[in-house]
Amino acid sequence: MTNAPIMTPETIVNVSLALLLLGLPLVAQTMGEPFYITLATRIAILALAAVGLNIALGLGGLVSFGHAAFFGLGGYAAGILATHAFDGVPLFAGIPGTASMPIIWLVAVLVCGMIALPIGAISLRTAGVYFIMITLAFAQMIYYFAVSWPAYGGEDGLSIYVRNEFPGVNTAQPLSYFLICYAVLMLALGLFWLLRGSRFGASLQAARQNATRLSAVGIAPFNIRLVAFAISAMVTGLAGALFADLNKFVSPSMLSWHMSGELIVLIILGGKGRLFGPVAGAMLYVLFEFALGGITERWQFFLGLILLGVVLFARGGLLGLLAGKARHG
Amino acid sequence: MSIALLLEQLLNGLQLGVMLFLMAAGLTLIFGVMGLINLAHGSLYMIGAFACAAVAAATGSFWIGLAASLVAAAAAGAIIEVTVIRRLYDRDHLDQVLATFALILIFSEGTRWLFGSFPLYLDIPPLLQGAVPLPGGGQYQLYRLAIIGVGVVVALGLYVLISRTRLGMRIRAGESDREMIAALGVDIRTLYTVVFALGAALAGLAGALVGALQSVQVGMGEPALILAFVVIVIGGIGSIKGALLGAILVGVVDTMGRFLLPKALALMIPAAQAGPIGAALASMLIYIVMALILAFRPSGLFATQS
């Protein structure tokens, strides 16, 4: 499978979405409305988390209902390292905490990868609804652990008192922090694009469509899926670390099944398996949430109606509407 | 720790299991026949509880409330089946998850709109108050015993319905071959609506029965929903027998875990730490059990479908 030629409708939509997300905070900056930069940062980070899930779900057909686990683990990696750095107390065995984002990201990604491998290895023995539910079960285990584990705040969560540092950038400035998140999002989209076009991506999609045939040509679907699941978890974990720094706070609610559900919602809203689906989905979802929340305290009722409308009448999500049917998958 | 206490805790586990079965039976039936994941099943449970509480408050009778809960949940089920769910049967699980997730938001806020923000009152009926003696000197609450009884009746009723009646024959046919049954001239749309309403009524019944024990409030369906999913996955999706055994397993494991784990840990580590750590382990226990079962039997204990 080759990637689409340069200027298909989908490419135009993708470029427009990327520019729109970049433009919003720049306009907000000149108008002196820093809150909209924060909102755009939130969109970028949720989109990043959903790009991670989209690797498993969109390419591999692995509907994980437990990706909040990785989102939260990434968040806790940032929170725990920052707390130890702030208090000057070593983590364990004399290893200090750190406030450096690159190191935190590395730790978040490695932790998520290491935890995703055993979870994936067990979960991938199942399929279909069983897979959906066993990933949920693992996420619930981690959720309950975090709620009742006293060392890092339990249900009260963990505050990050000063946003972590990135070499050469003042992360306390909303626009600078947005640009970091935006750059990471673009890199992750690049990774998704590369994966989709690669032999690995082709095998992954083949495993989704016909696992038996893939085994027949000597490729084990299990291994391919496991690697995809781990990469997916690592990207979502990275998003979690960024989210913790955005809110300067991490708590078990990042690990809750609602969060897993929201990540799935983002992907379907935008268009499953599409490169920019998660970006479109995150933009729509955050804007709905923000705009409705400002209008009425019954906002969740109307959010539900809108989501229902999208599922029933706008198949293929926003990208399906804007750029037509997916050309693959 | 006396034998009577142990026996009482086992009964508590069994009773929790029966409640879960009422939830899980509808869920697994709907999945088995229509292939639909229904996250809004917990909302139907909530509707049952609210209907029972509201009607019982208005009429003064728990029993009329109970009947109302069945009617309200079945009606709500039929309405969403006809307006929304019907369009989802041939979609993938992903669309079903999103649509029924949206239904949860709508039902939760809609209920709060109708009934206000404060929890409602519902108590067990006078007929079922009090306790019965247990062997070994303990006693057990009559109402909880009655719930176990309801569970047994529902389990038997479902067995008879599915194996002995015309409707059951169609349900079984629908499970094994959806196209064939339509080709044979069975009105598949009505069948689906009936099955969905039946599942909804069971959830409403569970909600009403539990409503007398717990807090009747918005959001009460979500923890029950997650547990019901654990149950049907352990039991094997689509299998009523699996749902029954899965429910009892989850109920007993959860209750005994909460009861025994802190005590067991206290033998090894100081009591001050054993309490919280034991409680933390107990809350993770059923998910650990579920992961273990699926690791060795990827389609649950009694899978009906390959």
Next chain:
Amino acid sequence: MKKIIAAGIFGLSLAASGLAYAEPVKIGVITTLSGGGAGLGVDMRDAFALAMKQSGNKDVELVVEDDAQKPEIAVQLAEKMIQSDKVDLLTGIIWSNLAMAVVPNAVAQDVIYLSPNAGPSALAGAKCNKNYFNVAYQNDNFHEAMGQYANKDYKKTFILAPNYPAGKDSLTGFKRYYKGELAGEVYTQVGQTDYAAEIAQIRDSGADSVFFFLPGGMGISFMKQYAQSGVNIPVMGPGFSFDQDILPAVGDAALGVKNSASWSKDLDNEANKQFVEAFQAEYKRLPSVYAAQSWDTANLILSALGKASVKDKDAFRAALKAADFKSVRGGFTFNTNNHPVQNIYVREVIKEGDVLTNKIVATAFEHHKDAYADQCKM
């Protein structure tokens, strides 16, 4: 029933801004208006809006939004209110975990936050802040009062709370003053709905009393099941599980239970009489302790606005700290860590006609201070 529906429908009307002749003041209210915990937020919001309306102060504008009891949403709303609405003051949060998410960052941006309910120990001790005023209680206070009161009648208490920080703080607070023996100490699951296993343990433990902290629906479930179980060991707890928002749902099961709070409907002072009357007239229901604390928060703000400009932070903080307002709790002053010094009462659940409510039976502490003030360097 009717009362509840009326409350729900009424909900939306708010005191809005009038003429901007003097200096307009914007107050951001972040509270829980949807989901299972909405009752507390609605009481908070209603009492706050009513206090503002009754004051006749036309310069105050309220920005009210729903946090859905989710920390991430609360954080986002706080950012929006600070950066976009440019509020002068923030208030409204009900839950400790949401307060922990919002307060440290808000006060670091030099925004004054007034807590109408939650009081996590971290914010009272080492992480206290000159911009953070707690107008409610420190989380341990009600539990400490119950521990103190239990010494009078009980020697062997069974205690239980959910397995999260507020639950552990609760039992720690109880044990800080309780001198008797413990018949058992159990941590339940957060959001647990069935307590049969715990009640069986209580029956078996030989306890002479039970202390529990199970906020919201957990407490309703526990009390109903406890009463139904026929175990007749006396129960006590902090006022949260026996307040006006919850009592109708618990029903007669709660009759006679002793519980602790800083406020009760029958507290005999002029401010309280006015408050209870006004709240009942406006919303056709009895106020809860959350409403009382919120009413006090609003009146504290109004008193400070009368003395200093909200733009002059130092003067305004000093005006707040003076606590020169008529509290419905009677005496109210701030300790060095900006947390209350107040009486904590023991109340008993009684029936007035058909309505379950509380009456004060004892005073557990006079001018009580929290245990963390020494750790606060301010």
